Amino acid sequence: MNRFSALYDRLILPHPLMVLAVLAIFLGLAALRFDQFRLDASAESLVLENDRSLEQYRQVNRRFTTSDDFLVVTYTPRDELFTEQGLSDLRRLRDELQALEAVGSTNSILNVPLLHSPSLTLDTVDSEIKTLDADEVAPETARDALLSNPLYPNLLISEDAQTTAIQVNLPTPERYFELLRERNRLRDLVAAGDASDEQHLELEQARDAFIRYTETLGKERDITINRVRDILDEHQDKAEIHLGGVPMVVSDMIRFIQNDLSTFGLGVLVFLLVTLAIIFRQWRWVLVPLLCCGFTVWLMIGFLGWAQWPVTVISSNFVALLLIMTLSLTIHLIVRYREFQHDDPGAAPGETLRRTVYAMVKPCFYMAITTIVAFGSLTFSGIRPVIDFGWMMTLGLAVAFLITFVVFPALLALLPPPLDARVTSDRIPFTDAFARFTERFGRVVLTGSLVIAVLCAIGISRLTVENSFVDYFKSSTEIHQGMVTIDNRLGGTTPLDVVITDDLPPEASGVEQDPFASSCDPFVDDCGETEEYRDTWYTFQKMNRLEKVHDYLDSLPETGKVLSIDTTLAILAQINQGEPLDALELAFVPAAVPDDLKDILLTPYISEEHDQARFSIRILETQPDLRRQALLERIHTHLTTELGFSDDQVLFTGMTVMYNNMLQSLFDSQIKTIGVVLLAILSMFLVLFRSFKLALVGIAPNIIAAGSVLGLMGWLGIPLDMMTITVAAITVGIAVDDTIHYIHRFRTEIAKDGDYLAAMHRCHRSIGQAMFYTSLTIISGFSILVLSNFIPTIYFGVFTGFAMLMALVGALTLLPRLLVLTKPFGPDSGSGDRQGSH
Structure with missing residues (x-):
């Protein structure tokens, strides 16, 4: 403390202009990299730490020549679709989309092969297939051909033929995958500890190159999506049109985050300033918190730019949280300054400022450290973006503390606030009502807290992690409407791949190893698997097993469109006058399918090189x-019990799997996070207060506050998701602030006369005001987040406000009641035995 005093007396208080000049240099350096500050809503930002699902997802896409890099345009014409005019309007829209530079190709009912010719057979398939683009096909004939084809209904056309889709393919350049592979290769070397210093440097360069290229690609995608939207707007008079697809979802999520960071960040700031002006009614007490908050956020954004550390969906709220924490620190300083003004109105402003800083630095430091511990616990979550969020807030809180105790005294040294009537008034503040209630109804406070704890436990037991991605967006948004249309009319939204690997030896299949020893003809009948025919998927037995897998997947209520080699065989059977292919015809399927159709009918479902078969499924998110x-x-x-596949033969991959992996880790992660937070804070309280009894008293309101948020979510049926996982840890961090400030002030007040009740009233009239003003300001500021289009942001705003309310009530009722009851500072020399009788 003496060193701190000497530092302030020598450097900060006498030289406020120099302090602000040095700060201006740091702000200038931070501003140099504002352009490097970026948002990331890619698949990598949503996966677990060390989760291999993303690499498996990419590997499967490469093997089966598939990709989710396409937009889906749903098109429901005002009039009939299958008329000359209806198809002409659709063609005009398709041609405009295909003309865009970034569009590689489009798929629609206009260019897919129609299987309707009477003379079409397996022998003539190469010459008899027609398309609406290339051939004269009557609209009604095309309609019947499309609806009777196993591939197209619920994919390119709805079952009622009222809605169709245009798939706009946006191929990812090979350069992206080259940079990705190089970065991953070097990262694996470094992780294994086998990298040289030169390879460490190469990893940094490869990471920077990948980030720059990804940003460039993202900007190009955004431009393309905006142009697509412009084209769609021009055709809205002829049809109801919606846009969907993974690239559009990523783009819109980034746009929502940007809007929330800018629009709502500014809105929160305005609400905070208005509330401060109403509470304190002095422009200095508005300007100083504004500058402290602004400088903190400025420096952190600059640092993230310098470090090229992207902000994700989860960490996008770090700006709002830094505003909370910095504002909390400055409000406590303001209230304490005004107390000293009230107690000694004749003191020089410099002396009042000095006393304020010295009185508040210890509790604010304790508050910052324990809140850092709360957010640092997020690094144990196992979810990459949550871990990053924890580190960002840890660093941001350290910056907030330093800025507050450097900028606040420097500004007040230059702009000393005058006395006003509200400061010199002896009016008892509103917060003393909590003290009177606690004094009169002590048992009610304890009983009520116990009831709340039980309700919280029940609510927490009802928490789930299952939520629909479509529910992240308001029903009025295009992204929500597009998902619903695709789900209801075009076979589902979220992709799931089931990959079957053929790696069983012949004896494991339970069939004869040498069918030629019998009278069975393998080219005509199902003779099982022989060594000669194991190297191909196109055998009767294998296709029969895959058909059973397909039928099962298609029967599930959660699945929409299911595509596999069985779909292709159904098409070929249709061509074969409705007769299923026999064993000999199956063997010649790869040769029978024309080369220009193999990328549609074969390679997306069978990889003979890797002995794998793929089932492409769309999950109905609106279920x-x-x-x-x-x-x-x-x-x-x-698959493993009924159909006989082994565990290592079955692989799940796709966006559904990665998203599910993250969701399923949320509950365990939340329990782990809260457990770590509470244990860490209990340990911190033991160090700070040097009393086990006082540590337990201090932790009680934190448990109630955190439990109330999770319990409320459980009772309301709101599942844990990417952002609500952080609310409980944030709640603990907020509740800790109030707890530390109150206990620190209570220790000071009880030392005056040893009267617990009198100390409680004095605390409520002093530090209680700061706690009340902080909570009121933040609750009012974050209420604006309910206007967001991103539902998790709305939840974040609502639950943050609720957390502040519960933390405040707990710190002003339960905490003082426990202090008076347990008397951790020694025996009561006053009238403490009178309280709590009701």
Whole structure:
């Protein structure tokens, strides 16, 4: 403390201009990299730490020549679709989209092969297939051909033929994958500890190159999506049109985050300033918190730019949280300054400022450290973006503390606030009402807290992690409407791939190893698997097993469109006058399918090079009973027990799997996070207060506050998601602030006369005001987040406000009641035995 005093007396208080000049240099350096500050809503930002699902997802896409890099345009014409005019309007829209530079190709009912010719057979398939683009096909004939084809209904056309889709392919350049592979290669070397200093440097360069190229690619995608939207707007008079697809979802999520960072960040700031002006009614007490908050956020954004550390969906709220924490620190300083003004109105402003800083630095330091511990616990979550969020807030809180205790005294040294009537008034503040209530109804406070704790426990037991991605967006948004249309009319939204690997030896299949020793003809009948025919998928037995897998997946209520080699065989059977292919015809399927159709009918489903078969499934996100984990477990159990595949033959991949992995880790992560937070804070309290009894008293309101948020979510049926996972840890961090300030002030007040009740009233009239003003300001500021289009942001604003309310009530009722009851500072020399009788 003496060193701190000497530092302030020598450097900060006498030289405020020099302090602000040095700060201006740091602000200038931070501003140099504002252009490097970026947002990331890619698949990598949503996966677990060390989760291999993303690499498996990319690997499967490469092997089966598939990709989710396409936009889906849903098109429901005002009039009939299958008329000359209806198809002409659709063609005009398709041509405009295909003319865009970034569009590689488009798929629609206009260019896909129609299987309707009477003379079409397996022998003539190469010459008899027609398309609406290339051939004269009557609209009604085309309609019947499309609806009778196993591939197109619920994919390119709805079952009622009223809605169709245009798939706009946005191919990812090979350069992206080259940079990705190089970065991953070097990262694996470094992780294994086998990298040289030169390779460490190469990793940094490869990471920077990948980031720059990804940003460039993202900007180009945004431009393309905006141009697509412009084109769609021109055709809205002829049809109801919606846009969907993974690139559009990523783009819109980034746009929502940017809007929330700018629009709502500014809105929160305005609300905070208005509230400060109403509370303190002095422009200095508005300007100083504004500058402290602004400088903190400025420096952190600059640092993230210098470090090229992207902000994700989860960490996008770090700006708002830094505003909370910095504002909390400055309000406590303001209230304490005004107390000293009230107690000694004749003191020089410099002396009042000095006393304020010295009185508040210890509790604010304790507050910052314990809040850092709370956010630091997020690094144990196992979820990459949550870990990053924890580190960002840890660093941001350190910056907030330094800025507050450097900028606040420097500004007040230059702009000393005058006395006003509200400061010199002896009016008892509103917060003393909490003290009177606690004094009179002590038992009610304890009983009520116990009831709340029980309700919280019940609510927490009802928490779930299953939520629909479509529910992240308001129903009025295009992204929500597009998802609903695709789900209801075009076979589902979120992709899931089931990959079967053929790696069983012949004896494991339970069939004869040498069918030629019998009278069975393998080219005509199902003779099982022989060594000669194991190297191909196109055998009767293998296709029969894959057909059973397809039928099972298609029968599930959660699945929409299911595509596999069975779909292709159904098409070929249709061509074959409705007769299923026999064993000999199956063997010649790769040769029978024309080369220009193999990328549609064969390679997306069979990789003979890797002995794998793929089932492409679209999950219905709008299903009210969707339970992803239960669905995956049910599929896995059926494939391994009913259909005889081994565990290592079955692989799940796709966006559904990565998203589910993250969701399923949320509950364990939340329990782990809260447990770590509470243990760490209890340890901190033991160090700070040097009393186990006082540490337990201090932790009680924090448990109630955190539990109340999670319990409320459980009772309301709001599932844990990417952002609500952080609310409980944030709640603990906020509640800790109030707890530390109150206990620190209580220790000071009880030392005056040893009267617990009198000390409680004095605390409520002093530090209680700061706690009340902080909570009121933040609750009012964050209420603006309910206007966001991103539902998790709305939840964040609502639950942050609720957390502040519960933390405040707990710190002003339960905490003082426990202090008076347990008397951790020694025996009561006053009238403490009178309280709590009601």
